[in-house]
Amino acid sequence: MNTEKTNAPAEQITYANILFYGCWGGLALIIVIYLIYITGILDPYVSMAKVTHYWALPVQNYLTDNNVPTGWGWLTLLNKGDFLNFLGIALLAGLTIICYLPIIFAYLKKNDRAYTIIALLEVIVLCVAASGIVGTGGH
């Protein structure tokens, strides 16, 4: 039924396939890690009692009073149940960057300069956001 005209371009299919496996893999990882966290298999860095108190307060109180790291500081606390969760979250949040990489090459191959530049700029924007190098501290 589908004609050539309605077929999604090859780079769009590539993007979709990476997104599919990455998203569902990431969600499965998130659920498994969350179960590890709430069942207490790994001790949390910030106790459950403290979290339920501090989530009602501004983020700055939570960070300062509990000595919680910002940026990529969570990587140093992966042995703690609560911070292990950031592994799955980071995978989901980083998935778009991974999906963009092959389409940059696909557009480059097609000599589509405008979209190569757009895709390249998007990766830079997302990497800057992910790096945490812009902005300091919350209110």
Add this chain to the structure above:
Amino acid sequence: MASILLLAAVVWASNETGLAEQVTAQMAQATGNTSELPWWAWPAILIVFCFILGIIAVLAGVGGGVLFVPLVSGFFPFHLDFVRGAGLLVALAGALAAGPGLLKRNLASLRLALPVALIASSCAIVGAFLGLALPADVVQICLGATIIGIAILLLLSKNTARPVVTKQDALGMALGIQGAYLEPATGEIVEWKTHRTLPGLLLFIVIGIMAGMFGLGAGWANVPVLNLLMGAPLKVAVGTSKFLLSITDTSAAWVYLNQGCVIPLMAIPSIIGLMAGSFVGVRLLAKAKPTFIRYMVIGVLIFAGGKALLKGLGF
């Protein structure tokens, strides 16, 4: 409506009647700083609440984030900083899950999404920092006003299934923003192209800032701009908008993540609950009465927006 949802969540979450009473009392306090509930009660309530929210969001044709942020910030004891962080992750997860199917069926177009996403995601970073730098009560007031505005927009906007685009503009043509999809109901091939591409792209500056600032998915704004202004068919506008959120929300989500605004204990059950609800919602879509649900959601948004406004004003 929100109270009914919360009550349903409580009943479902626990068989303990005492717990339900405690929850009701705490909900009444809305933002009580201390919780008498055991720690596991809130994730349990959130997962059920977000499951129901996910069903309603799909039936009403809105993203989960737009319901999640005002309702959870208004009726749960979480600070707005953490609600926005979780709201972005909720919207992001939903968009990531929907993306593959939409892209493969050509209902989301990379050629339309990529230029829009670059503008919106860059501006979402600015919005996220703006939201974190402004005092919480100011953000709460702006959020309330925006949510009420969204409700009015939903009430008044009359999207067009297939807008007539007689001539594609120069920018749209240069970027090759066009495509075709198969209409399954009729077997017809629907070809489309855009017009007014530049004003459409410029509007995504504002949309991106608002998405980042309030932690909302911005489907409510994406669809009218793509459909009514730029002339994309409604199905392509809705599909591309949903996919677009996976890119826009990524940039803002990283900002909130890096600033410590994500607490896994509350964010993860929200994501899981809302995604599970969305799956059920899609299956209920054929049987539901969308008009009734749409008006119900508009009512909830006005209520939640009003609550956020009052909270920001200190009432």
